[in-house]
Amino acid sequence: MTLLEVNNISKTFPGRNGAIVRAVSDVSFCVEDGEVLGVVGESGCGKSTLGRSLLRLIEPSAGEVLYEGRDIIGLNRKDMKSVRRDLQIIFQDPFGSLNPRHKVGHLIGEPLDVHDIGSRTQRLEKVKELVEIVGLPQNAIDRYPHEFSGGQRQRIAIARALALDPKLIVADEAVSALDVSIQSQIINLIAKLQKRLSLSIIFISHDLSVIRHVSDRIAVMYLGRIVEIGPTERVMANPRHPYTHSLLSAIPRVGEKKSRSNLSGEVPDPSDPPSGCAFHSRCPKVMDICKQVRPKLMTHFTDVGGEVACHLFDK
Amino acid sequence: MRLAPASLLSIQDLWIDVGSRPVIEGLSLSVKPGEMLGLVGESGCGKSVTALAIARLLDEPPMRIRKGHVFFDGEDVLAKSERELEQLRGNRIAMIFQEPMTSLNPVFTVGDQIAEVVLLHRQSDKTAANKRAIELLSRVGIPAPEQAVQKYPHEMSGGQRQRAMIAIALACDPELLIADEPTTALDVTVQAQILELLDDLRQETGMAVLLITHDLGVVSQYCARVAVMYGGRVVEEALADELFSKPKHRYTEALLKTIPASNQPGTELPAIPGTVPPPGARPKGCAFHPRCAVATEICLSSMPELINQTHSFRCWNPVE
Numbered sequence: 182m183t184l185l186e187v188n189n190i191s192k193t194f195p196g197r198n199g200a201i202v203r204a205v206s207d208v209s210f211c212v213e214d215g216e217v218l219g220v221v222g223e224s225g226c227g228k229s230t231l232g233r234s235l236l237r238l239i240e241p242s243a244g245e246v247l248y249e250g251r252d253i254i255g256l257n258r259k260d261m262k263s264v265r266r267d268l269q270i271i272f273q274d275p276f277g278s279l280n281p282r283h284k285v286g287h288l289i290g291e292p293l294d295v296h297d298i299g300s301r302t303q304r305l306e307k308v309k310e311l312v313e314i315v316g317l318p319q320n321a322i323d324r325y326p327h328e329f330s331g332g333q334r335q336r337i338a339i340a341r342a343l344a345l346d347p348k349l350i351v352a353d354e355a356v357s358a359l360d361v362s363i364q365s366q367i368i369n370l371i372a373k374l375q376k377r378l379s380l381s382i383i384f385i386s387h388d389l390s391v392i393r394h395v396s397d398r399i400a401v402m403y404l405g406r407i408v409e410i411g412p413t414e415r416v417m418a419n420p421r422h423p424y425t426h427s428l429l430s431a432i433p434r435v436g437e438k439k440s441r442s443n444l445s446g447e448v449p450d451p452s453d454p455p456s457g458c459a460f461h462s463r464c465p466k467v468m469d470i471c472k473q474v475r476p477k478l479m480t481h482f483t484d485v486g487g488e489v490a491c492h493l494f495d496k
Numbered sequence: 497m498r499l500a501p502a503s504l505l506s507i508q509d510l511w512i513d514v515g516s517r518p519v520i521e522g523l524s525l526s527v528k529p530g531e532m533l534g535l536v537g538e539s540g541c542g543k544s545v546t547a548l549a550i551a552r553l554l555d556e557p558p559m560r561i562r563k564g565h566v567f568f569d570g571e572d573v574l575a576k577s578e579r580e581l582e583q584l585r586g587n588r589i590a591m592i593f594q595e596p597m598t599s600l601n602p603v604f605t606v607g608d609q610i611a612e613v614v615l616l617h618r619q620s621d622k623t624a625a626n627k628r629a630i631e632l633l634s635r636v637g638i639p640a641p642e643q644a645v646q647k648y649p650h651e652m653s654g655g656q657r658q659r660a661m662i663a664i665a666l667a668c669d670p671e672l673l674i675a676d677e678p679t680t681a682l683d684v685t686v687q688a689q690i691l692e693l694l695d696d697l698r699q700e701t702g703m704a705v706l707l708i709t710h711d712l713g714v715v716s717q718y719c720a721r722v723a724v725m726y727g728g729r730v731v732e733e734a735l736a737d738e739l740f741s742k743p744k745h746r747y748t749e750a751l752l753k754t755i756p757a758s759n760q761p762g763t764e765l766p767a768i769p770g771t772v773p774p775p776g777a778r779p780k781g782c783a784f785h786p787r788c789a790v791a792t793e794i795c796l797s798s799m800p801e802l803i804n805q806t807h808s809f810r811c812w813n814p815v816e
């Protein structure tokens with residue numbers, strides 16, 4: 182079953198000197214029940230803007246977001262509040278997102294208070310249960326966030342996101358600020374909870390090795406658009422878009438000899454994106470048509486699955 | 497006291513405190529001329545403090561060097577006067593950091609900042625120094641260097657600023673470049689470009705590079721030799737190929753197993769329990785013992801010496 186269907190979402194911001202920053206342009210995809218969709222791309226490609234737009238933490242400029250078949254973009258406050266219970270988000274910096282003046286128990290139970298769920302004792306029970314499932318000690322309830330390490334604060338943020346039994350969680354760089362040894366603990370926790378609660382997760386990260394590990398499908402973004410989307414195995418073993426290819430080969434991997442990177446330059450300014458395919462200015466396989474016509478994200482290979490936006494595969 | 501010249505930099509039994517808490521606890525490390533040595537370790541293990549100590553740029557106080565030696569080209573940096581240090585820094589020893597914006601001066605053009613270093617350390621006039629600035633910007637791969645010298649740091653992208661920092665560092669042909677997380681703030685495609693640039697420069701000029709990072713993949717691909725830090729000490733050091741294929745220390749072994757890229761997608765990652773202890777809370781004996789799966793009695797009370805071999809490690813129960 183499709184849980185979330187995103188159709189042609191765009192978000193622009195006013196930029197400097199009257200320019201328009203096209204942070205997200207015309208993005209469409211689906212998330213199935215219990216599926217983990219990884220969203221990967223370099224800084225500024227619009228991952229966070231996309232994640233936030235889906236939950237209407239910022240209002241998208243255009244497009245629709247169908248949650249269980251219903252478009253949530255036009256919903257009024259009251260209706261949105263009930264939908265929001267099902268859609269939660271976890272951020273990169275758990276410290277910034279946890280009010281330092283509140284005890285951990287209060288922080289985890291706060292969503293229950295806001296939505297007025299259960300009696301006091303029931304809420305306390307729920308908080309205790311959440312503390313348990315994210316692997317925090319029970320005495321954490323009466324302590325403050327600053328008494329915890331980065332990894333443990335991320336556990337607090339996860340417990341809080343789970344308080345309302347959501348169906349979908351957007352995890353925006355949820356493990357990016359953590360050390361390797363802590364990162365693996367949190368990845369394991371998220372994976373375990375995802376299976377146990379059959380959660381759908383949109384897992385946003387700039388780190389393709391993390392994305393590869395946790396995702397069923399991967400969407401690769403470049404300058405506000407999805408350039409390739411498909412099953413993890415296929416995208417990793419057989420990347421079709423030249424950008425996906427470059428991204429993969431740029432990751433330094435232990436024990437592998439380095440291959441020289443084939444990408445020059447940096448990501449262009451999203452308020453002045455290149456014509457045609459936005460990647461053409463850096464693409465090692467650029468053709469004339471790439472500078473003029475923007476390729477559509479579409480299925481080119483019936484055998485392999487997924488979609489690519491690239492003229493190399495024009496028939 | 498002078499030292500055999502095989503190493504350009506040789507740190508011996510260095511101890512540094514912050515307030516009353518030890519941060520660096522008997523660190524030894526050496527860098528040979530022309531090599532790129534990788535110094536890896538998780539946050540808070542003391543990588544940056546070590547880097548700053550080499551150039552004597554620590555905040556003293558609260559930091560205090562309690563004992564040890566830092567030999568650079570045979571002379572102990574810790575015994576030098578501030579005047580002697582000034583002749584060393586930016587000249588024979590150069591540094592670059594994670595966030596170039598904080599080390600570049602926002603009110604001067606990039607060209608002026610390079611020229612300033614040239615004028616400070618070399619017999620040179622303004623015109624020659626400006627010419628050198630253009631040359632250096634071109635060398636580090638900045639397009640249209642004649643125009644780029646006129647730019648202010650905020651007019652450049654993150655990757656270009658890091659290139660400009662490298663140009664400043666190269667201004668006086670240093671023998672040692674200390675690069676502290678030079679690519680951590682950059683995108684992977686730009687990271688690859690910057691690391692390749694550093695490696696090319698090392699080969700061409702013969703400068704040695706101390707590359708500090710928390711990314712094992714980076715050291716594996718760019719460094720010939722690697723030192724792994726934990727709790728203020730080097731716990732293992734070896735040739736990169738050797739260290740990554742046959743780690744000896746239990747921490748290195750665990751760290752390598754835990755990285756997502758070494759595992760099948762979707763499987764549970766072999767996690768290391770607990771967290772990295774901060775200075776002041778490091779346990780007695782081997783600092784890794786509370787998180788180690790095979791710790792024995794002796795690990796709780798004492799730390800083995802780092803034996804000076806081609807593959808050295810401080811572990812009582814090394815991987816066979």
Ligand SMILES: Nc1ncnc2c1ncn2[C@@H]1O[C@H](COP(=O)(O)OP(=O)(O)OP(=O)(O)O)[C@@H](O)[C@H]1O
Pocket residue numbers: 194195196202203204222223224225226227228229230231387451
């Ligand atoms: N509130 C805002 N006002 C103006 N521009 C914005 C705003 N938020 C984001 N942008 C711009 O939109 C683009 C996309 O930003 P976004 O934060 O979504 O990228 P990202 O992929 O999450 O990057 P990162 O990996 O750095 O987190 C960037 O160019 C950014 O500068």
Ligand SMILES: Nc1ncnc2c1ncn2[C@@H]1O[C@H](COP(=O)(O)OP(=O)(O)OP(=O)(O)O)[C@@H](O)[C@H]1O
Pocket residue numbers: 514519537538539540541542543544545546555558559710774775
């Ligand atoms: N000026 C200072 N005052 C007090 N404590 C400090 C100071 N500088 C560093 N420390 C402490 O010393 C320890 C080692 O810090 P250092 O910056 O060397 O770590 P690192 O290995 O570079 O970590 P990271 O990967 O996060 O950069 C840390 O616990 C840090 O909090």
Ligand SMILES: [Mg+2]
Pocket residue numbers: 228229230354
């Ligand atoms: Mg982001």
Ligand SMILES: [Mg+2]
Pocket residue numbers: 543544545676677
């Ligand atoms: Mg550091």
